[in-house]
Amino acid sequence: MPDTAPVPAPVPFVDIQGQTRRLRERIDARIRRVLDHGQFILGPEVRELEEALADYVGGGHVVTTGSGHDAILIALMAEGIGPGDAVFVPAFTFVSTAEAVAAVGAAPIFVDVDERTFTLDPADLARRVAAVRRAGVWRPRAVMPVDIFGMPADYAAIGAVAEAENLYLLADAAQSFGATFGNRRAGRLAAATATSFFPAKPLGAAGDGGALFTEDAGRAAEFRRLRVHGLDAAGDCLSVGMTGRLDTLQAAILLVKLEAFPDDLERREAAARRYDAALAAHVEVPFRAADRTCAWALYTILSDRREAIRKALADARIPARSYYEKALHLHPAFARFSEGPGSLPVTERLGRRNLSLPMHSELDAATIDRIAAVVAAAVSAGRT
């Protein structure tokens, strides 16, 4: 007898096409306008988007960039960070964070993360800054917390260490645009903030994109120059920069996505709450810090039964991913800055236990319930 059990429909991990379908007419109209005026480089939509982003975060200056990585690079270059300097970063993050530091010639110094929020641990930061000062090889210059999975780092405690140690505070908010800490949004929590509009991010373009946020007009002007080869309005090259600007077409698409963004964030929050309610009895669900809201770039559980859960989900055609299983301090490119395995115990434990489930603005209740039932069954099977 052939097996006639219905094959479940595959679930997307991130449903960018679903969101595009929902916004398609407005996106098409915006694209048409750009094709009509033809200002593909730094056209009017770029400035319009920068103003809309500043409005959204409640003030400050915004400079869009070609990607999140470009934004981090430009922020480091603007501060003159380079050879001999140490920049403190987590290892529980995407390559870009430490790579940008090494690309400007500085040393990424890895700091462990907090067990609950997965973000930079302020106490370990203070210890590592002291150790670098004692060793005397690198000059502590900056700290770059990462708002991993959409959860802001502890900017109050990290900011206090940064101030005491005279470190430039640069936020890697690539995953957290839309999140809040206290009464402030990501973008207004550090001297400079970089975010990414990579398509899978909470606010995603139809290609690469990013932005820098700062309260300081002079710093914003330098960001603007650096994204166009350090050129000023007169065409003089004032400092060594790069091609790091956002395309007008991406700005036009992002203007539509930004209008929909508050609603998208609520959809993500509702999905996270439904996951929490269904999963809290079975696995460790994401920690909710009372002083923060999360942008839910990813919804990530912890479990010692991770491999069994992953297999059960795969059998049910549900994708799930473990991020930073091999954290940055274990990658060959950063070996010379790393103390190797065992040097970041929390980071390494999270790498072994985390699993991100599908999360996006189009996720419906029935799909969440289906995913949660598979997770719960996989955990229960291990108990019998």
Ligand SMILES: Cc1ncc(COP(=O)(O)O)c(C=O)c1O
């Ligand atoms: C934490 C983090 N930092 C930096 C980046 C780099 O952003 P982009 O891919 O836009 O260059 C990303 C995203 O990909 C990221 O997740």
